[in-house]
Amino acid sequence: MKILVFGASGSQQFNVISEGIKKGAEVVAATSSATSFEKLSQAGAKPILANMSDAKKMLEITVGIDAIAFMVPVSLPSPLEGLEYAKNVIDAAKANGVKKIVWNTSAWLLPQKIGISGEDVKLDIKDYLKNSGLDYVILEPTIYMENMMGPFCAPFVKKEKKLAYPTPEGMSIGWIASRDVSAFVVEAIYNNSLKADSFQISGLENLKGNDLAEQFSKGLGESVVYYMQPSQEFGEILKPLVGEVAAAGVTSYYESLQNTTEFPAKFNPNMHDILEKLPVQMTSLEQWAKENKTYFS
Template structure:
């Protein structure tokens, strides 16, 4: 496949997808609400077109001529996930796209138990498949790159604190966004992955104290684990989103994030864990990095390019 359109190209996820597509030799079309998207100085995208999730008239024109579409649903549109994603996939099919690859940015329920808001992923996947477009979906359970955002990085860099709403017992297979992009790109060469979905995570299952030990080694100084409550974490995300979060939506968004992390901390479904051995068997062409490898190659400075929310 020669041309891949990336929805959400200016965010951390889209930028990583563009990097990995370009590294594979594919042409990339950056899609965003702007005709001149801010790609942080990257020249990896070959062209750009306007795509507005809340203006359906932009969808088919944005996709036309693409062999594949990489889709990322915006964090702030969590409740629209189940309906909008299927409609976007249908628009891609109408435009003649040959493969639709969606990174859900969260766990896809794959075991018994209350799915909470993760159930929206299942509904959206069904909508994608019913649209008739050949599709592959990845449920990436937790991003290493979250640590670079404005709700996490300043505490680490300036206060030597790892502030997150994870209880001490919570284990997670953190995955880098570049590795997510590698999985999505690899799927384009895998006809056997049409009509499939799978959860993906990194090679290590880490507790919060494991994360601080890694960060301490990378920074050469002690980083302490300083958990916040889910309610405090929701407020941190709202603050990080800044003006991009409408004032009238902030209270409900914060409460939704708090409820989400109460579930993540205590649910027997363990939505931050994956069977990495099985994952690697399914994707042997992808070499997954550890958190220490990822952290050591990041620009943690205040001057680095920061997408929305950091």
């Protein structure tokens, strides 16, 4: 099995390399920056310089590939470019007889467009993939535990013992570890019975803000309290990372959450059914915080 991974230099897809190697796969990691080569090589992948915007290059690197694990970059100058990126990969996969594509959507897809381009474009990508004729699996993860390692959260933990996040305290979330998502990606690749499937995946714990802080505190070994970060404060910190347009869209989304009492679902109570098809050893929030304790010290 030869797997081509996009986004492997980032936390969301990096562990696809190790999970694929565990299954005996040869893993090729596409990156748009040669500075990532050492990291990817050390993880056991064969790095290759390629940008998803280059349709010709996508045709070139998908020759001889059995499966593709891809996600669309978040930090695009225009989020709408994501559809073009996805089309280039999907078209190349079809042209070169790739057996399966697994798409990590980075978040649960919305039921319909809401005017936030970064989220709306994912629905267009979904339609394009479904109509491609390729075997595919769409994995929609909830909020990543690794998000707490971002500059909008980690410094607050270190300096003020506050677990900062822009979701209201009363909103329950099934936080998920990126390692678990990568394991789902690889299991989906190897499960030959999955050919046109979508899964909303979450962690097994449905935690409100104070519950999140409690489990985090247990793993950290010291007490932290939950701090609902104002959406604008969050957006300003996020802007240098993803660009002004993407940050504005995310800020708008979290602002809407902070102004409502009817929260969207971010937990799948039927995860045990999914785990029967995609057997993954799930990571608890306490376990994850314990493993990353030094990062927050």
